[in-house]
Amino acid sequence: MEICGIDEAGRGPIAGPLVIAGCILLKDIDGLTDSKKLSEKKREELFEVIKENSFYHIVFIDNETIDKKGLSFAIKYGLNEIKEKLIAKKYLFDGNSNFGVKGIETIIKGDLKIKEISAASILAKVSRDKFMIETDKKYPEYNFKKHKGYGTALHVKEISEFGYSSIHRKSFKIKSLREP
Numbered sequence: 001m002e003i004c005g006i007d008e009a010g011r012g013p014i015a016g017p018l019v020i021a022g023c024i025l026l027k028d029i030d031g032l033t034d035s036k037k038l039s040e041k042k043r044e045e046l047f048e049v050i051k052e053n054s055f056y057h058i059v060f061i062d063n064e065t066i067d068k069k070g071l072s073f074a075i076k077y078g079l080n081e082i083k084e085k086l087i088a089k090k091y092l093f094d095g096n097s098n099f100g101v102k103g104i105e106t107i108i109k110g111d112l113k114i115k116e117i118s119a120a121s122i123l124a125k126v127s128r129d130k131f132m133i134e135t136d137k138k139y140p141e142y143n144f145k146k147h148k149g150y151g152t153a154l155h156v157k158e159i160s161e162f163g164y165s166s167i168h169r170k171s172f173k174i175k176s177l178r179e180p
Contacts, residue, residue, distance in 0.1 A: 004088035005116025006079065006104070009035070009124035011071065014159075015142070015149035015168045016132050017060045018071065020078030021123035022086045023116055024055040032118035034111035035125035047126040050119045057085040058127050067171040075099045092117055139165045 008020045029050060035043055050056065059081045061074040076099040083091060083103065091103055094110035094117050110117040129148055136145035141162050147155045149167070156174055164170055 002089050003114070003116045004082070004086045004091045005110070005114055005118070005120040006082055006091060006093040007035075007111055007117050007121040007124050008075065008078065008094075009121070009128040010149070011075075012151075013149035013169070014151045014155065014172045014174060015063065015144065015165065016135065017062050017128065017167075018066060018074045018078065019124045019128040019131070020059045020061070020075065020082065021120040021127065022057050022082035022091075023050065023120040023123055024086055024088055025050075025116055025119055026053050026055070028115070029053060029119065032115045032122070034109075034118060035121040037112075038122070040129070043122050043126050043129075046119075046122050050123060054119060055086055056120075056123055057082050058123055060127075060131070063167050063169045066169055070171075072099055076101055079104055094121065135167055139167070 004022050004024045006020065006022045008018060010016060010018045031046060059078040061078055066074050079093065079099060079101040091105065092110055092114055093104050093106050095106050096108050098104040098106050107114060111121040132144045132148040142158045142165060143154060151174060
């Protein structure tokens, strides 16, 4: 086991979990790149191929933990759990900070450069999207299946109309909803 690629999805949304995935590929997989550069259909196809041809671990950190302990804590927690569950010679995380976790190297735009990080990017994104689509069934008024919890104009309008749900990150302040 040489390289464990690590990436996250859901750092910026105002609802839902942060998802961090680690991936050690067992064989080359065609079509891997940053999950944001792929269509939803292609991501879902690759998600299954990656799961069948890798050792992987996916960590969900819920909105309540993010609100109580902060995003940096959540990322650090996820990175530590991946290191605990996946044994590799090298751990490469997409971005410019390892959040104080020893033994994790960072690579800016790693999801475009390193196939293991690309695979982790896809695992994290698809897992989070599936969670938000399922959550939409519980809270259809928020259209989570459409915006996945990101702060779109539609989502902000829904919050102003219906208030916060149990999966909203209340510590994330939305300027347009602040009292004057």
